[in-house]
Amino acid sequence: MDAFAIRLENFEGPLDLLLHLIKKNEVEITDIPMAQITAQYLAIIDAMQTLNLDVAGEFLLMAATLLHIKSRMLLPKTIDEEETEEEDDPRAELVRRLLEYQKYKEAAVEIDQRPQLERDLFARTRPEPELSEESESEFVAVSLFDLVQALAEVLRQSPEPVAHEVDVERLSVTERITQVLERLHGQESLAFKELFPPLAARSEVIVTFLAMLELVKMRLVRLMQNQRFGSIWLFPAVAAEDASEIDSQEESLGYC
């Protein structure tokens, strides 16, 4: 057969390819001629490998399975085994899997043929102003996947944990607070990025960050972020006398 007429990427996987071969050979799925089908299957895989095309592991695994079934069918049967031929047919599991796979392949086609929203049917996209008045537009729906993804994104962007460095850097945090305040003096705002040179050492970023947190805690600085992942901006916050209230705050930032 012409192996080149078949392209592996046209098949979902080995089960799909096998279904195709069984159809093409017009044989019964419940009585697959293993030698014939296995030979054709292997010829296709070989052809692909000769062409240096990547053959996914699943296709190779199925090749091994087919060879195994074929060899088991060559073994002589005892009389007992013939009586229970149905269950002992080495092909039984493969046939079951093929029929099961075909069932869902068919169901996928049927589902796809249903009138689909935004393909065949259209609903309104613009909510009524009467409705949106009540809720902020930034609201998003949440799923468990969203939750994990949110965490993953935070972690991807966040610096490494520094729990053990805090004490070591205590002094320089205090120094850095003074420096930040000096930089901020007389300015309307300051980008967090501007607080250190490009390629600043990791410890320097951390110290600056801690200084910033301290300043927030002391209410000397407010932090704003443009958008979700926009850059962070520092704003000189309230009058100095407000800072005296800090001790009465029940919450602490935990960096003292």
Place this chain on the structure above:
Amino acid sequence: MDTADLKPLVEALIFAADGPVRLERLVEVIGLETEPVAVALAELERDYAAQRRGFFLQQVAGGYQLRTRPEYADDLRRFGRGRPFKLTRPALESLAIIAYRQPVTRAEVEYLRGVDSGSVIKTLLEKQLVRILGKKDVPGKPMIYGTTRQFLELFGLTDLSALPTLREFNELLPEQTLATEGIDVESPLLVEEDAVDLSAVPGEERHDEQS
């Protein structure tokens, strides 16, 4: 308030909503008994089916939503609407397996398809057609997946029992192709001509009972 007064109010609420609206929600907002609201809704649905209009009232995901008729899909696409989900064959197959067999693990999907399905499941999660239902109480505690409300909305299904019946085969079927190009204008509208059985307004999705 009689049915003639209720119908336009129900219609306004469904029109303004940003998704399918359940009967219970309509009853709650309108502040009347279920019965008159259900009657108004059923009449509205009948009106839409009988009149020649650009859109119709579809029962979907346990609620009601106005949607354009499928015969106008081409015009609407020309109009610039239409951001169809590009579902590939692997995605559709995995989605079908998850829809019919939920709650299902990734390993089960992969066994049935015979191929690694991690990235396909991730795509389905991102498109919010599939969600994590929790973990299976077996060694290794694998995650289990099920379909979402968005899945029902996308394919215009009232609930999971409205999925096409899975056929059991003992033989091979002729080759089928996916209807991803163009639309099937022949396909009937999903409007049920008979009066709606409102007592059957579906509850939650099937997996809730299974968990």
Place this chain on the structure above:
Amino acid sequence: MDTADLKPLVEALIFAADGPVRLERLVEVIGLETEPVAVALAELERDYAAQRRGFFLQQVAGGYQLRTRPEYADDLRRFGRGRPFKLTRPALESLAIIAYRQPVTRAEVEYLRGVDSGSVIKTLLEKQLVRILGKKDVPGKPMIYGTTRQFLELFGLTDLSALPTLREFNELLPEQTLATEGIDVESPLLVEEDAVDLSAVPGEERHDEQS
């Protein structure tokens, strides 16, 4: 195409549009002369005025738009208020951190997010998705936070161990590797037992789910 055919098509286009639709745009999409489209539009407008419906065809900003009738404004506002519970992106991020790293202080949340999170945590407390577990036994005695039973219900989790681990999440995403440094990817919970002063939570059990 006669007016009877054009009317539902024009209606479908206006229905699905993002904003008011001009006559010229309709003509362009439908691909006919201006005259028949204008006639269909005028008839549609007359129909809406004559029929008792929840919405009507309004001429605004040089175009046509379907709008709900003003007399239903109160009902619509009531409808909008009771919409399903949703979380903002910052709230979701903070909730994720608290869920996975509990017991956690506000400073830790802010450190990871890189932004002030006080008001977000307050919102989560108000929505009862997060609760105060006690105070951390370190200088300053900062409050420590954890998730609530309502959190589990919102995400359909039986207990905290049903949270997907980052490793499981990563396995679905072969093309990306996440910054999991310092995070125990095996376990969804990062409970530092010794760091928590449990005696500071009188009468309150910590999550039974954690044991």
